[in-house]
Amino acid sequence: METQPTLNQKKGFRLNYTTLNWGMLLVMLIIEVIVFSNLTPYFLHLNNLLPVGREIATLGIVAIGQTMCILTGGFDLSVGGVAAISGVVAGVMCSPKMLDLPFVVGFPIAIAVALAVGMTNGFLITKVKINPFITTMAMNFILGGAVILITKQPITINKPDFKFLGATTFGDIKFPLPIIILVGLYLLFFFILKYTVFGRKLYCTGGNSEAAKVAGISVEKTIFFTYTFSSLLAGFAGIMLASRIATANPGIGSSYALESIAATVLGGTALSGGEGNIWGAFLGVFVTGLLSNGLIMIGAPQAWRDIATGLVLILAIILQLSSKKSRRLAG
């Protein structure tokens, strides 16, 4: 290490850990595509892929917030509950049989519920100092109960303005709006994480909260906003889902927390915090989503989809660990 600092050579392509992980996920995606397109010719049709993308969008948006929480070294286990309650509140507001408000009124109210939940999470974690795991798990229980109190039955909202957000498509190929929203949100949050003061504070907080404190960063405020963002995103995803299927279903979301954590971890974000980015989660969501869809296409039951998701997760972590080990040897 006696060489002069080679600051000007940093332009060249560097095979760092993040790129390696990306490569791994891409290879997984390609394998999935090859295997399933051989098993069923319809797999690669736009008629299949676009609806899959639309379906994945919900979890993909949830995974953005989850990644942010994990980057600070925490978790958000309440994303499922938030998605469910936001969707149901939107349903209650907009359903012709209930309040029958226009979507432009119902939407902000439902989002406000998500905001309130996120701020409560943030408050409990930073001020009352309850561990994020416990806080958000408890919150998920509460929300699960609250949703059932509001409605036991799915609420149908068959109104054009309500369905606009989730069910709009463009052009002859019927390109779904949710995919555009998904990509847009990923670009937005990529930007926030990389290019804003808040994003940097989030990484510093997760990388080493003590060092962040010593550097004058308000760790608590950062964590508070992170959980608020996570809830807002989960709430938005829940509303978008209700809009897409024209139904506010109190039963949705129970698997979102674990699935979004799985996608984040697949994407190479460290549970210890401070390293990773949302593009990993983006690919992670696609890897599990396409796997699930492929298995549906070849007629595998739900049980096999769950088993396959678990296996892929373990495989991915083993690959991550070995690449980390080799990096340590190299460093």
Place this chain on the structure above:
Amino acid sequence: MDEYALKCENISKSFPGVQALDNVGFDLKKGEVHALCGENGAGKSTLIKIVTGLYQKDSGDIIYEGSKINYKSTIECRKNGIALIPQELQLAETLTVAENVFMTDFPRKGIIVDWKVMMKKTRALQERLGAAALTFQPQDLVSKLSMGQRQLVEIMKAISTGVKLIAFDEPTSSLSDEETREMFRLIQELTNQGISIIYVSHRLAEIFKIADRVTVFKDGKLIGTKAIAETNPQELISMMVGRDMNLYQKSHDGIVGETLLEAKNLTRGSKVKNVSFTLKQGEVLGMFGIVGSGRTETVRLLFGLDRMDSGEVIMHGKKLNIKSPRDAVREKIGLITEDRRGEGLSLVMSVAQNITMPYFSKFRKHGVLDLKEEAKTAGKMVEILNIKTPGLKTRVETLSGGNQQKIVISKWLGADSEILIFDEPTRGIDVGAKAEIHKLMDNLSKEGRGIIMISSELPEILSMSDRILVFRDGEIKAELENTESLTEEDVLSYSIKTR
């Protein structure tokens, strides 16, 4: 059988970048209390950790009870009668006294723990130790015990397995005076029972009270062994510091300006008691004392990491109200913490991101961080401080200790801190990087910044400081001008209880 319980011969041990022990040896007679002393980093703790199986020696021989041993773990040592009472006690606080004592080997009936026997055996051990150990019950939770009582539990744990040799690492550092006297009585009792004691301590007064012989170490080397009856504190102190003075010339001579900072009667519990001092522009103010003497605790108050019970801080004639590190950073105070990895760096993040951590928000233009501007600033710091790194995006954890420390310092240069607090700035850093960091501190003070430097290394204190504050037991015991005539012995004598 000969009269020696233990003989260590030609022991060497190195850690990455440090020769912790260099060919040292000492012996321990049966029933003897043998004290090991020296400054921080002298190697005494490393040696007893090797003897008790916590570390493995690189080379040398340990002869125990007449035969060469090579135990690989503390468990193996304990089974063979060698126990360590560490400075930080290792007890499970949520369990009972009895459970802690018999943790490695529960009395059993078949596969079930025999509680009755365990309680009885614990009680018997307590009786063996005498009155002090009878102040608590075998079924008491350790969390309810005082520090002194906990130490007794550690000792019971040791003697429960038929111990022949106990090594104490700074046993009195967290004890009250009364508990300390009790501990001495107990050690006397243990030696009467034929147990040999290795006693590591900073406190010379204790060594003269309790030890039969004393061995002094310095910088990992053996200085000598003396019978307590034939030596005195003065001699020990000069053995502890006696080094080639030419190697440590004064490397800083401050042109001291106006008063920058005034601390008045800073107090926090019993850790910091009525500490007052001033810091001038261009000055390096050394803070010396043993670990736990109140130096780090004082600067934590200045920096807002802990809240003071009372006291005030005045900077540029204005009273500061520092409630958090954020406030301190805003007032242009920087802290280079002792624990680089714990509080100084985010190891998983890049060199650039670490360098700009206290002030990256100033690269914000219309809400967007200008990463190119940030890289430029970070690149400048890398050049100024001669940080050896493959690139600005390199993860900090892959760099050497010296380069990591330079990154911690660079954080505060970029933040334009007027006051820089260095807590043990060169601990665990190789000699070359050490000299560079000293040079850097000298330059910083010449720019008119005020520097507070905490150090446990006397040569560093004497070569860098303009003034020296000596801490002991949470108080400033002496304020010394660092003139030519000031010696290491002078400084050390204030920090150690010699009476």
